[in-house]
Amino acid sequence: MAHPGGTAHPPARPWLTRRRPHRLLERRLRPPSPGAGHARHLGWPRRRGGRGRGRAPGLPVFRGDPLDDADRLAAALRSLGDSAWPAAAASPGAVAPDVAAWRRGWLRTGEGTPAILAAAQAAARWLREAGEGDLARPEPQQAILLAAVLLKRRRRLAQVPLVFWSGAGPGERLPHPSGDPAAWPGLFLAHVAAATRRGLEVLDRLEAAQAKLATLAEGARRSSSLPAAAALVLRRPLVTAPQLAKDLGLTHQGALLILARLQEARIVQEVTGRGSFRAFAV
Structure with a gap:
């Protein structure tokens, strides 16, 4: 099983305890670039052929916040699917909304609720709006990307959790939840639970190895x-x-x-x- 850190040199852990299993579900972030504002880099794996050693192939790298401007949002979304809503519309005669105005409303999704629930609601909202406003079919992994962006914008997580890619291997796509975007939050939270179970399995294995190593070192x-x-x-x-x-x-x-x-x-x-x-x- 792949190591959750996703790099050849993950950060040292103080040591793993069951009070902190979330550290197994985190990816390392690149440091913020000058002029990036409060947005930080999202540390997704590099594409095949990239120079990032130890990273899984097939997924893009996003530097900065995809919501910073329309071009960046369109590029990020199109790296994961056909739809670039609301940055661009593929439907004949359709007019994409002003990205800045859409962003303000979308970032308020789920205000007053826990961040992970707000992220699920925001993913469902984008799926619904993109499905109604554009012929290009929105993909679940695009919605997952935007959910991660919302979590970063709310500064509730220091790092992007592995849950956002836990259901898809290299070159694979997550299954479309249903024709009804309202079903998406439930599936999203199911992925959260699945990723947590995977993390705990790795934690169990590492703790067992630690105990064996302690005995061996004695x-x-x-x-x-x-x-x-x-x-x-x-x-x-x-x-x-x-x-x-x-x-x-x-x-x-x-x-x-x-x-x-x-x-x-x-x-x-x-x-x-x-x-x-x-x-x-x-």
């Missing part, structure tokens, strides 16, 4: 690199022998011996199935 010599290697294995989605050797100042053979010991203890497993390049994960 019998190690004081000069052993095993405790430091254990910390790296728990923090990173993938570990390779060259990477481990470089980070811990070991020889390549020494790193291989540590990984072999962790594999023998069933703490890590080889995940590539290749002989020339081998990587290990909890």
Whole structure:
């Protein structure tokens, strides 16, 4: 299973506890660019062929806030589907509304309700409006993007949660909820619950690995690199022998011996199935 952080070097965790499982459902954000106002970068995976190491292919990168202007909104929406409502209309004779005026009203969706419910309502509202105002069929993943934007605008989340892509693998699209956008909030919250369960499964696996590593490290010599290697294995989605050797100042053979010991203890497993390049994960 892919590591929720989605990068080769996720941030160190203070350590994981059941009081903070949401940290497993977060993606790292890029720092805000000058002149971006209060909007921050949404750290979605890069497209295939991009230079972002360790990122899943097939999904776009959005820099800044897609609601900043009509061109940016249209580009963000069209990267996920055909509809660019309200930035543009594909219907013959249809006139798209003023984006600034639409944005003001849309951002007030669900005021006074919890942010996650407001995001679900905002997604349903966009699906309904786009379906009525444009021939280009709105896609669920477009609505999910806008829901994430609303959460960021309300500053309720420091990072964009993984729930927004939990239901779709590389190159896949989320199923259309129904012809009635009113059904969307229920499906949206079902994805929230599914992503939470996935995060807790990963948390269970990491906690079990932590317990095994603690037992293994108890019998190690004081000069052993095993405790430091254990910390790296728990923090990173993938570990390779060259990477481990470089980070811990070991020889390549020494790193291989540590990984072999962790594999023998069933703490890590080889995940590539290749002989020339081998990587290990909890």
